[in-house]
Amino acid sequence: MENTKKIIFASDHAGLNLKRVLMDYFRPNYEIIDVGTKETSSCDYPIYAKNLCIKVLELEALGILICGTGIGMSIAANRYKGIRAALCLNEYMAEKARQHNNANVLCLGERVVGVDLAKSIAQTFLTTPFEGERHLRRIELIENL
Amino acid sequence: MENTKKIIFASDHAGLNLKRVLMDYFRPNYEIIDVGTKETSSCDYPIYAKNLCIKVLELEALGILICGTGIGMSIAANRYKGIRAALCLNEYMAEKARQHNNANVLCLGERVVGVDLAKSIAQTFLTTPFEGERHLRRIELIENL
Numbered sequence: 001m002e003n004t005k006k007i008i009f010a011s012d013h014a015g016l017n018l019k020r021v022l023m024d025y026f027r028p029n030y031e032i033i034d035v036g037t038k039e040t041s042s043c044d045y046p047i048y049a050k051n052l053c054i055k056v057l058e059l060e061a062l063g064i065l066i067c068g069t070g071i072g073m074s075i076a077a078n079r080y081k082g083i084r085a086a087l088c089l090n091e092y093m094a095e096k097a098r099q100h101n102n103a104n105v106l107c108l109g110e111r112v113v114g115v116d117l118a119k120s121i122a123q124t125f126l127t128t129p130f131e132g133e134r135h136l137r138r139i140e141l142i143e144n145l
Numbered sequence: 146m147e148n149t150k151k152i153i154f155a156s157d158h159a160g161l162n163l164k165r166v167l168m169d170y171f172r173p174n175y176e177i178i179d180v181g182t183k184e185t186s187s188c189d190y191p192i193y194a195k196n197l198c199i200k201v202l203e204l205e206a207l208g209i210l211i212c213g214t215g216i217g218m219s220i221a222a223n224r225y226k227g228i229r230a231a232l233c234l235n236e237y238m239a240e241k242a243r244q245h246n247n248a249n250v251l252c253l254g255e256r257v258v259g260v261d262l263a264k265s266i267a268q269t270f271l272t273t274p275f276e277g278e279r280h281l282r283r284i285e286l287i288e289n290l
Binding site for chain 2: 042044045046047049050068069071072074075076078079080081084085086087088089090092093096097100101103109111112134137138141142145
């Protein structure tokens, strides 16, 4: 069971603005942990994906990773055993990511989703529980790949 | 450089119909290799993600992986070193997945994208080249995570 009081955030330069918006939006109800980048200069997303994955596994919390499209972050984060990173463009995907995939990291693309949609996707992701059952068997298969 | 004459396809039961449509659509111009599932009965997506990743790496070809949302497939496929699997919901994402992430697997969600949109996303993915440069450094970082 995840620690539902904390959210770990990370982004590269292309996701920095959306990350700041979401951190402000969720700050009243969650402890926010930002593992970078904190600067607008061009940087390499795999470094921040790594920072976030380590922290998500350590704290057993949910994380939100943002880059331009969300694709690079989702590739990098899913390299980590125990991380299930879901790139979502709508609330339906965020719901299924939690219900079926027990995703612990939400990936978003600042260049692809608008600010209010991103808030709604993240809200759905943070509040939807895992369904278990047949989906648990599939997640165990993933972790043994 | 990928083998651009072959496409490897895989899906679970929830992606089977869209897989069949796309295989028929691309068959006139590509060699199509289907690594399953070939049945409508419920099955576990990580098994088909594994089949596809092994074949994509062996043939140095591009692959297309389909499940209900594309999320489970993208989590499972990105467990493999050398696989960069991009979940795309539009042509912009497919273009960036190739240009920036040098993705070799496209993930699609049959329950999320319509048939004609899926054809257009896949067409963009199959015909857009990698841009290299700074993106190459980032991909090397991913492979060393």
